Amino acid sequence: MNPVSLILNILWIVTGGIWMAAAWLFAAVIMAITIIGLPWARSAFNIANYTLMPFGRTAVSRDEWDGREDLGTSPLGFLGNVIWFLLAGWWLALGHVMTAIALALTIIGIPFAWAHLKLAIISLWPIGKRIVDNEELEARARQGYRVPGTL
Template identity: 65%
Template sequence: MNLLLNILWVVFGGLWMAVGWLLAALIMVITIIGIPWARAAFNMARYTFLPFGFAAVDREAHTGEGDIGTGPFGALGNIIWLVLAGWWLALAHVITAICLGITIIGLPFAWAHLKLAGIALWPIGKIIVPRDMMAGAGPAGRV
């Protein structure tokens, strides 16, 4: 089922949004200073391209250990990300969600874009894990 949903997702906006994340990552890499943000953007591009079957979770909550990206420096990095790239990626996800939400078939994909819009605003400190590896996941791999 995840394969079918991911194929439909790519057709209904996932591809162009993943390209947007990749573009943000490439711009960050070119600046050299933006390399730490580029890593988060590359991870989110992969997740945006094939989101079904995976989840974005807080890295500290998942691993049980804090690190530089989950502490005060991570919060500062997210603020810088928000100003430089996060707002326009979130806006693109919202616009895509509105366009998909007009149709009944597009409603599940619109909801997924809205969740990605929230992540676009604050991606540092998140990791992408298979749904069945989420902390607290039940037998069906859902929280």
């Protein structure tokens, strides 16, 4: 992690990132306790980690990254995301949006508000996402591979 990302992540934690990461962790634990929710718990744990320190990393679609479809990016993954949205996604997204609004009211909080809005979108549809370091994205682009999320 480069120094700028480290500083941004520390500021992120101080300005509310820890609370949303805790919310993701709470959702993951609740899903894991139900046993039936284990597939959602895995995604929630991954996004909780990403929510704790988002700068220097990017969420990409697993099928674009791997170049093949898997269970999480198949029609079953779509169904899993619909169920996730109904059970937990909407309230996590709401938490990110509310935090983004509060941060956007300050000048210094605008970059963090933008990160919360990105996380709000992921909150709605987390299954089938992979969190990758920006260095991995850059290395893949240098090798001539298509970088997910770009044209």
